[in-house]
Amino acid sequence: MSRHKASRKPGQLRIIGGQWRGRRIDLLPDAGVRPTGDRVRETLFNWLAPVIDGARCLDLFAGSGALGLEALSRGAGEAVFFERDTAACERIEAVIETFGCETASVTCGDAVRFLRGGVKPRGFDIVFVDPPFGVMSLSNLCTLIDAGWLAVGARIYVETSRHDDPPNWPPGWVMERDKTAGQVRYRLFRLTGAGAKSDERAGE
Numbered sequence: 332m333s334r335h336k337a338s339r340k341p342g343q344l345r346i347i348g349g350q351w352r353g354r355r356i357d358l359l360p361d362a363g364v365r366p367t368g369d370r371v372r373e374t375l376f377n378w379l380a381p382v383i384d385g386a387r388c389l390d391l392f393a394g395s396g397a398l399g400l401e402a403l404s405r406g407a408g409e410a411v412f413f414e415r416d417t418a419a420c421e422r423i424e425a426v427i428e429t430f431g432c433e434t435a436s437v438t439c440g441d442a443v444r445f446l447r448g449g450v451k452p453r454g455f456d457i458v459f460v461d462p463p464f465g466v467m468s469l470s471n472l473c474t475l476i477d478a479g480w481l482a483v484g485a486r487i488y489v490e491t492s493r494h495d496d497p498p499n500w501p502p503g504w505v506m507e508r509d510k511t512a513g514q515v516r517y518r519l520f521r522l523t524g525a526g527a528k529s530d531e532r533a534g535e
Contacts, residue, residue, distance in 0.1 A: 344397055347373055349404030356426055358395055359418055366397035367461065367490065371512050375488060376405055378508050378519050379457065382486060383407055386456040389480070391442050396423040398459040398488070403432055407457070412437045413445060443467065446475040454482030461490040470498035477501035477522075485522040490515060 344366045345355045358366070367375075375398075376383065385408040390399030392414065399410040400423075412435065414420050420439040427435045438445065442462075458476055462469070469491065476487065487504065493516040500506070500520070508519040 344395060345369075346401055346404045348376060348401065349406065351400070351404040351430060354404075354430070356395065356397075356400070359422055366395040368512070371490075371515065371517060372397065372401055374510065374512075375517065375519070376401060379486060379488075380405075382456065382484075387453070387482070388457045388459070389413065389455040390459045391476075392460070392462045393423060393437075394419060394461070396426060398461065399423075399435070400426065400430075402457065402459075403430075403435060408434060410435045411455075413442050414439060415441055443472065443475065446472075446478075446480065451479045454485065455480055456482050456485055458485065458487045460487060464492040464495070468498070469495075470500075473498060473501055473504070477504070481522050483522070487520040487522065488517065489520065490517045492516065 342358045343355055344358065346352055347369055379402075383402060384406040386402070388399055388402045388407050388410040390396065390402075390410060390412045393399060393412040394414060396412050399412050403410050412420070412423050414423065414437070417439055420437050424437050427437070458481065460472065460476065462472065469489070473487075473489070481487070493511045493514055495516070503522055503524040504520040505523050506518055507521050510517055
């Protein structure tokens with residue numbers, strides 16, 4: 332849910348790769364959600380191409396659901412969408428149903444509260460972190476994500492304003508990629524040890 336414009340006409344985004352390539356999604360009018368644009372998504376999923384197949388994904392602050400939907404289109408095994416806006420959640424659910432996807436779920440609520448108090452499932456292989464800019468402590472948010480929500484070797488995508496100072500990243504998060512596009516800075520991390528959940532994917 333980044334705060335920059337997509338490269339499609341206002342109120343609409345498209346899936347840019349995979350089985351749903353070219354499918355367009357109407358956005359909620361006046362919702363204030365600007366999905367991660369085509370160029371950034373294309374770059375991100377080029378980075379994730381070696382690990383996307385079968386991955387279990389968490390799309391925090393999902394907004395339009397652009398990142399989680401793109402992941403599913405490109406072969407992710409599962410996506411969990413988390414968004415606090417009820418109308419946005421209903422829109423993502425409608426898209427999932429339209430696409431006939433049975434490996435996605437949507438949870439509506441506060442992401443920070445969810446991370447603090449939720450029952451931790453099997454760790455996620457890919458987590459998309461794209462909160463509204465300047466609203467919360469990114470350092471605290473990443474610390475919560477690191478506390479048992481990640482599988483061994485997980486990738487964590489973090490999108491911020493290019494003007495924000497870097498937060499304190501958790502131990503074991505190795506930055507693999509770091510780019511800017513317009514007013515957005517986006518990074519990809521790999522979990523190398525601390526914070527990783529041991530599960531059946533650990534030996535893969």
